[in-house]
Amino acid sequence: MIVIDNKLISDDVIEKQFVCDLSKCKGGCCEDGDAGAPLDETELKLTEEYYEIIKPYLPAPAIAEIEKKGKYVYDEEFGWVTPTLPTDNEICVYAYREPDGLIKCAFEQAYNEGKIPWKKPISCHLYPIISYKGKHGDYERLNYEPRKKMCSPACKLGASLQVPVYKFLKEPITRKYGQEFYDVLDQIAVKNQENQEQ
Known part of the structure; x- marks a missing residue:
């Protein structure tokens, strides 16, 4: 320790x-887990602030789920987390799947294109380190x-x-x-x- x-x-x-090997895992950590991505208090505001900018990246079912559940939800075990899409293997609502199966984060894509200054939730960025x-x-x-x-x-x-x-x-x-x-x-x-x- x-x-x-x-x-x-x-x-x-x-x-x-x-070293992440996206060609093999296809970004599976965006849909594999017991809940959505944990969000800290400051990130709740950021999801609200940047949602309209990243919305065009999202598939229609994800947008519908966000409008139904909200931009984040509370989980008893993990606290505030991103919602997931039950009809698509519990994928994070802020993720989208490319034709080749690779899962990408809408926040990160917008960040890479210079549209927002926030890359993605820190819990996602730190993975496979998990903070407790x-x-x-x-x-x-x-x-x-x-x-x-x-x-x-x-x-x-x-x-x-x-x-x-x-x-x-x-x-x-x-x-x-x-x-x-x-x-x-x-x-x-x-x-x-x-x-x-x-």
């Missing part, structure tokens, strides 16, 4: 390897939790390229926790590697 400030980080974050708020106290747990079957190609690709999880996720880790946090994590990872090689 790694401790930085009030964050408890699984050793797997620096010891395991991972402490049940007893002001702390946060960061665990590495890839889907066993769906993410196996990403684990294999990461291993072949020798890319640790935290390096693959440098952008979202820095986005959520800051550059200083990432630099400390990197220093710990380098030291850990040196110790293993001795």
Whole structure:
């Protein structure tokens, strides 16, 4: 276990390897799960603010589901989450499927095209790291939790390229926790590697 400030980080974050292989998984994390993507309080406002901009990317059933359920829903286990589409394998309503089966995020697509300044929910961006708020106290747990079957190609690709999880996720880790946090994590990872090689 790694401790930085009030964050408890699984050793797997620096010891395991991972690189998304979209050609194999087709963005399956957008439809595989027990609920939609978790949203923090600030992201509730962002989904409201950017909805009309990303709406043209969405299929009609997703728009109908958003108008029926709202732009986010409350889940007893996960808190505020994006709605999902029950008629399409519980895919996130903000995702859409390309003809080749690849699932894309409407927020991310609009971001890539320079239409909005927000890439996507941080919970999606950080995956396969999942953040849990402490049940007893002001702390946060960061665990590495890839889907066993769906993410196996990403684990294999990461291993072949020798890319640790935290390096693959440098952008979202820095986005959520800051550059200083990432630099400390990197220093710990380098030291850990040196110790293993001795």
